[in-house]
Amino acid sequence: ELKVEQNPLFLSMQEGKNYTIYCNYSTTSDRLYWYRQDPGKSLESLFVLLSNGAVKQEGRLMASLDTKARLSTLHITAAVHDLSATYFCAVAETSGSRLTFGEGTQLTVNP
Amino acid sequence: EPEVTQTPSHQVTQMGQEVILRCVPISNHLYFYWYRQILGQKVEFLVSFYNNEISEKSEIFDDQFSVERPDGSNFTLKIRSTKLEDSAMYFCASSAADGYQETQYFGPGTRLLVL
Numbered sequence: 001e002l003k004v005e006q007n008p009l010f011l012s013m014q015e016g017k018n019y020t021i022y023c024n025y026s027t028t029s030d031r032l033y034w035y036r037q038d039p040g041k042s043l044e045s046l047f048v049l050l051s052n053g054a055v056k057q058e059g060r061l062m063a064s065l066d067t068k069a070r071l072s073t074l075h076i077t078a079a080v081h082d083l084s085a086t087y088f089c090a091v092a093e094t095s096g097s098r099l100t101f102g103e104g105t106q107l108t109v110n111p
Numbered sequence: 112e113p114e115v116t117q118t119p120s121h122q123v124t125q126m127g128q129e130v131i132l133r134c135v136p137i138s139n140h141l142y143f144y145w146y147r148q149i150l151g152q153k154v155e156f157l158v159s160f161y162n163n164e165i166s167e168k169s170e171i172f173d174d175q176f177s178v179e180r181p182d183g184s185n186f187t188l189k190i191r192s193t194k195l196e197d198s199a200m201y202f203c204a205s206s207a208a209d210g211y212q213e214t215q216y217f218g219p220g221t222r223l224l225v226l
Contacts, residue, residue, distance in 0.1 A: 031213065033214075033215070035217075041219075041220075042202060042217045042218060042219045042220050043154065043202065043217040044217075045214045045215070045216065045217075048213050048214050050213060088153070088154065090154075092213075095208045095209075095210055095213060096141075096142045096159070096161060096166070096206060096208035097159070097166075097167060098144065098156040098159055098167050098169070099144075099146075099154075099156060099215060100156065101153045101154040101155070102153065103153050104153055
């Protein structure tokens, strides 16, 4: 059974600081997804990483994938309050297959 | 920008009643999914649908659940006899999954409350 673990589960940080969220998974896969969810809302796709060593950046967020270590990271640079949300990583075993989600990291950025 | 739509946004029902949740996936997508999220918990996969049949289902997706694509645009999830523990947010998603466009796009969700 595929397991996806995120840490930390809760993260409170100050504006302007940097931090990294980690996502470990238990199977060989080169398909890793990051989503953002605001309270009561749907899931917004942030990144899709499809190969070992893939790195993608959008604004203050950067995601990377190491398939050998079965690890993805979501790095936050110079956090701002608008980044406060829950961030989920998810893994798919093949193209088109189900996503298995991690528990989510609830990020709060304090002024 | 194309998006996945879902109706209704909220549904309140009595235990034992049937509910149908509706979704319109993105028009050129071929893979369709239902997920659910119990309040405060992670997102759980229910079922995926491709080429007019179920391609995967989870252990949550038992005989009380069914999916249909009744026409070329709608994708429905039916729960035959709802239980209290079916209360959750239900998300529909769709994907092209063509090796290039692999994102699963999620709809806004239907919040189901079973009383």
